[in-house]
Amino acid sequence: MKPEERPPAVVVQAGDLRQFIRDVLVAAGVPPDKAQLVADPLVASSLRGVDSHGVQLLPHYLGQIERGEVNPLTEGRVLSENGACLVYDAEHGLGQVTAPVCCRHAVRLALQYGLSMVVAREANHFGAAAYWGQAISREGLIGIVMCDASMQVPPWQGREARLGTNPICVSVPHPEGEGWLLDMATTTAAYGKLEQALLRGEKTIPYGWAVDREGVPTTDLEEALKGLLMPLGGYKGTGLAMMVEILTGVLAGGPVYGTQVTGVRHRGRPMRCNHTFMAIDVRRFLPLEQFYQRMEAWIRDVKSAAPAKGYHEVLVAGDPERRFEERRRREGIPIVAGHWEPLVRLARRYGVPLPPSRTVA
Amino acid sequence: MKPEERPPAVVVQAGDLRQFIRDVLVAAGVPPDKAQLVADPLVASSLRGVDSHGVQLLPHYLGQIERGEVNPLTEGRVLSENGACLVYDAEHGLGQVTAPVCCRHAVRLALQYGLSMVVAREANHFGAAAYWGQAISREGLIGIVMCDASMQVPPWQGREARLGTNPICVSVPHPEGEGWLLDMATTTAAYGKLEQALLRGEKTIPYGWAVDREGVPTTDLEEALKGLLMPLGGYKGTGLAMMVEILTGVLAGGPVYGTQVTGVRHRGRPMRCNHTFMAIDVRRFLPLEQFYQRMEAWIRDVKSAAPAKGYHEVLVAGDPERRFEERRRREGIPIVAGHWEPLVRLARRYGVPLPPSRTVA
Numbered sequence: 001m002k003p004e005e006r007p008p009a010v011v012v013q014a015g016d017l018r019q020f021i022r023d024v025l026v027a028a029g030v031p032p033d034k035a036q037l038v039a040d041p042l043v044a045s046s047l048r049g050v051d052s053h054g055v056q057l058l059p060h061y062l063g064q065i066e067r068g069e070v071n072p073l074t075e076g077r078v079l080s081e082n083g084a085c086l087v088y089d090a091e092h093g094l095g096q097v098t099a100p101v102c103c104r105h106a107v108r109l110a111l112q113y114g115l116s117m118v119v120a121r122e123a124n125h126f127g128a129a130a131y132w133g134q135a136i137s138r139e140g141l142i143g144i145v146m147c148d149a150s151m152q153v154p155p156w157q158g159r160e161a162r163l164g165t166n167p168i169c170v171s172v173p174h175p176e177g178e179g180w181l182l183d184m185a186t187t188t189a190a191y192g193k194l195e196q197a198l199l200r201g202e203k204t205i206p207y208g209w210a211v212d213r214e215g216v217p218t219t220d221l222e223e224a225l226k227g228l229l230m231p232l233g234g235y236k237g238t239g240l241a242m243m244v245e246i247l248t249g250v251l252a253g254g255p256v257y258g259t260q261v262t263g264v265r266h267r268g269r270p271m272r273c274n275h276t277f278m279a280i281d282v283r284r285f286l287p288l289e290q291f292y293q294r295m296e297a298w299i300r301d302v303k304s305a306a307p308a309k310g311y312h313e314v315l316v317a318g319d320p321e322r323r324f325e326e327r328r329r330r331e332g333i334p335i336v337a338g339h340w341e342p343l344v345r346l347a348r349r350y351g352v353p354l355p356p357s358r359t360v361a
Numbered sequence: 362m363k364p365e366e367r368p369p370a371v372v373v374q375a376g377d378l379r380q381f382i383r384d385v386l387v388a389a390g391v392p393p394d395k396a397q398l399v400a401d402p403l404v405a406s407s408l409r410g411v412d413s414h415g416v417q418l419l420p421h422y423l424g425q426i427e428r429g430e431v432n433p434l435t436e437g438r439v440l441s442e443n444g445a446c447l448v449y450d451a452e453h454g455l456g457q458v459t460a461p462v463c464c465r466h467a468v469r470l471a472l473q474y475g476l477s478m479v480v481a482r483e484a485n486h487f488g489a490a491a492y493w494g495q496a497i498s499r500e501g502l503i504g505i506v507m508c509d510a511s512m513q514v515p516p517w518q519g520r521e522a523r524l525g526t527n528p529i530c531v532s533v534p535h536p537e538g539e540g541w542l543l544d545m546a547t548t549t550a551a552y553g554k555l556e557q558a559l560l561r562g563e564k565t566i567p568y569g570w571a572v573d574r575e576g577v578p579t580t581d582l583e584e585a586l587k588g589l590l591m592p593l594g595g596y597k598g599t600g601l602a603m604m605v606e607i608l609t610g611v612l613a614g615g616p617v618y619g620t621q622v623t624g625v626r627h628r629g630r631p632m633r634c635n636h637t638f639m640a641i642d643v644r645r646f647l648p649l650e651q652f653y654q655r656m657e658a659w660i661r662d663v664k665s666a667a668p669a670k671g672y673h674e675v676l677v678a679g680d681p682e683r684r685f686e687e688r689r690r691r692e693g694i695p696i697v698a699g700h701w702e703p704l705v706r707l708a709r710r711y712g713v714p715l716p717p718s719r720t721v722a
Contacts, residue, residue: 317603
């Protein structure tokens, strides 16, 4: 495609985008309540500037539904509940449909025992882990969410993928709803960042994002796309990714884990990933009000550090996304051409009107 | 000191070193049973090649005892137990004395509820977190251990320290005692690594270990020693360090946390750090035997990745330390001059015989 033929980037309002996602999913056979469950987290991620886990995932989800790799009708079922521990069979349901059920179990068990751990197997992509961490922390509990993912990452010292980006999310309760919120892949960067760099036409990526085909770190995007994502900081990132796999896939006890999980971009078989939801009831340790005060005073203290050369302030986990969200709620969600075009195709395919959009120069 | 005057490095057998540590501590007023509790983990770390957390800590511990910053007589007390959650007051006791009590509570509560979380405040240095993770995993539970530490690390984008190296340890049960075992600081490197580089007379360190006084990453050891340790991979390391502080110091609810914790090398006030011990009962999810099989098959699979250029095999968490231990059990523990000399002074000061040692050419 020549440059002048490339569809321009657009800006869409969050509510319109939510409606569009729901309409497309319903047209594809997803029940309306479940379609809503998928639309909300995707738009939430787009609002927060986490585009890799936002609306750009929709075409992939629809591909999975069309090919029968996802069962849009199930919300899964409890396999076992044993004290504060629960094993869930997601039955290949939509990740955003099974995850809230697991969150509710995690909250219920943590309120009963003080903390809890819910592991789900035979699951699908649930968008950004942050959304589920927040679902737990909104109940006054610390939410810890992890999932495994398809092999895109070599173990340190290796050149062949054996691990996923295996994210870790920790969300802390806050009197106004959203508090300190960490959501990080155990690679230096998520794969979506490479895709975005490609869509932006960039040639290089920062050191540490990826390794080439020989397992050697590279800053060349083309080499990186032929190679693999790099574990965060080398062997420690591998350790964290393996920790996530142990606490999700190995404990979940299903027929698949680790190397057998596929991704949202794979075709021809169900994803079969594993999710883990932990909840910690802060009130078992100290009064919630005191926890809030301690968090606030301490974060203020962390942010009081003089900025490093080249920066003008210190940010903590959740700050950048909160700023994105404030702005995008006001100004709308920009969608780059490479992500808008698949949505246009979806609208056509399912006979659903595109959301109102404003073209960006 | 001229090079020829530098005391040579020596090799000491583990049992002899253990006896020496115990003797010195007893001479300093530590009850024999508690002295043994300190000697075992220090020698275990030295055996595993984790010299930063081995016998080199002994002189620091003794300084703390002499100055009254550590109370060698207490093993702390339970402040509250609430479901699977327990808050412990370590009462400034020796870290290696209070930690095993906390581990026993964590194991007891996890066996009762499925998982558990014990947070200890007013605590001291407990050596390597790995030792306590293993104490839990030896009972067939997954052990997760964290602690906060004195400020040596700037938050990402900052140039002033606000965080500790805040390690995370995960130890997984194994039929032969020691399984997959991650023990990592949330900086790229521990401070002990800088000290060791200095003792070895090195001028440079790897990129990513430290930042200079302006908060900019540096490979110059002298600049690094004037600067600060760097969070693992930048903002993600800051996120992990903050996660640890939330799950230790903030939840522990004591009068100090985060920026008020001091280190084992600080003088004049108690360390007041915080420890967290979590235990997960694998059997609540799947039979232990099945867990062992899954771990073994999966680790074999991870290790089957072709090595990257420059390496001849893939290692996973715990492998390097296990190799060190096999060798050092056989050949003894080498102690560099800079760490041996303080032990010689301790022997003289407390009138305790030095352990038999073999001088290394």
